[in-house]
Amino acid sequence: MNNCQSKQRYDRPPPPPETQKKLDLCEEEAADLTLREIRCPRCNFVIDKVFSDAKGHFLSKCPKCKSQYIMNYAYFRRQKGIWKLKLKYYGKDYLEKLNKE
């Protein structure tokens, strides 16, 4: 391992106890959730990994192609093309319903 680089980047003090408590709580809550990848719409690079209860909008910035998009977690699920089928069977307001859930 190259020591000179990791010293600066990784030798930071651990988070304060109250933050660590929150982190532990998050880990506990996430134990029975599934993890999925959010990919860049342009270059398909993995921007982020989110748990199955992620909801709402976020600003994504791709570290690879540097493009920024406002994305909704609800629209970017693992199943490919399934939303077209869902629109067909559940109606056009399906995506709106998905947000209100």
Ligand SMILES: [Zn+2]
């Ligand atoms: Zn990209």
